[in-house]
Amino acid sequence: MQFIDQARVVVRAGRGGDGIVAFRREKYVPAGGPSGGDGGRGGHVLLRADSNLQTLLDFKYKRLFEATPGRRGGPNRCAGAGGDDLVIKVPCGTEVRDCRTGILLGDLTEPGQELMVAAGGRGGLGNAHYLSNRNRAPEKATEGKDGEEWQLQLELKLLAEVGIIGLPNAGKSTLISVLSAARPRIADYPFTTLVPNLGVVRKPSGDGTVFADIPGLIEGAAQGAGLGHDFLRHIERTRLLIHLVDAGGEDLLADVAVVEGELQAYGHGLAERPRLLVLNKIELLDADALEAAMQDLQRHAHSQGVLATLAISAATGVGLERLKATVWAQLEAAAAEQSPTVQEITTVEPVARPRYEPSA
Structure with missing residues (x-):
């Protein structure tokens, strides 16, 4: 097996689903009102440490990882389904950095540790959200937001005593x-x-x-x-x-x-x-x-x-x-x-980093 200990990848979270404009239409229900549902959120992108992996060889052949988008809302205030999160397995001992700034986002050393590296976009709002005393029949809905997109530097450091x-x-x-x-x-x-x-x-x-x-x-x-x-x-x-x-x-x-x-x-x-x-x-x-x-x-x-x-x-x-x-x-x-204090860590929170607008 070829030993690869450095890789650059692009991760793209899913786009949020769009909200819709819909009105309640039922027999014997006069003036049903707006019932457009919200769109579902886009899927997140997460890295998970896997003890069965020893190299970053997989990232030599695939550089772009995209999570699924959220579904659009439905009538009767039905919310769209959220996008599935994309879990990418990496070897234990992988450091994750932002390519542009070099900021360390996380260090995955224990099997099962997870790091969210791209958050899914928020789903849009249906017209049911815009009902008010002044506007009893709103025809406004919002589109879903784009998910985050980041260029990451993965660096493997072997875990040896x-x-x-x-x-x-x-x-x-x-x-x-x-x-x-x-x-x-x-x-x-x-x-x-x-x-x-x-x-x-x-x-x-x-x-x-x-x-x-x-x-x-x-x-x-x-x-x-x-x-x-x-x-x-x-x-x-x-x-x-x-x-x-x-x-x-x-x-x-x-x-x-x-x-x-x-x-x-x-x-x-x-x-x-x-x-x-x-x-x-x-x-x-x-x-x-x-x-x-x-x-x-x-x-x-x-x-x-x-x-x-x-x-x-x-x-x-x-x-x-x-x-x-x-x-x-x-x-x-x-x-x-x-004499370190033993503390079980299952999730690594990403550190603060500059906002980055996804490419079109």
Whole structure:
């Protein structure tokens, strides 16, 4: 399946139905009076988070979404039927923004959350509404109003608690493949990973934690170089980062500095995100070289406030249990510090935004 994490769409709510001019005509009922009914409202357009979707691929082929209009009113004060609401399913973790202003309209993170992005037009009034002492037989009715029309930017940010970052070919895909059931493409050349990969890693208690393998970062990624700029957004929601360092690199500290510099340049708090510094491929080093490398990394980690420094070999499995234990401990500590209030949210209210007149 092609991974699409950004899309632009146009949503158009249904037009309200027209009110009608009608008079009551019944035998033995003199001067029946006006009885024109109101038109029904147009259908709304709503976005709903669906846990079964993983990409915005559907929006690559369809860009315009329209709700049904309301029906016109009927005689005998019968109101027209309202238009059916259009519900568009999006993956969990989708941010919705107005294309013109960039205003964030909503962030759908929980399955079943809904966001109304276009309100249906109001139905017109029938002539029964205009009955008065001065006008006993009004012949006036109003048309239905047009529904809202908006251009939206959809942006998917993966929901993962742990993000794996590093330079290309640092072993990120190998690590997530041995920790979980994910099967990303793995090869011995850089930029093998072209899209983020998700894997569920089981805790000793049986609960699962989602890990995200992000394509390799290179110098200038935050400005668009390589693939990192396109996918750095997917680690914005993570609570912990695993910074993987290739033990076969020529200058380990320089490699670490490149990734840290890109996190700082990208912003969004990624540079301050709790992280572990993990030396991978230790089977390439002898005991003395490994000890020297770990000492350098530990000094750097201490100066940068990194939580811990570990040594592993994803290919042989050395140090993986310690890595997982450290991750679980850090996640539990972070959860204890935050102690958020649990609140069930089923509907997201749209924020205030400038009015926009629908196109003709």
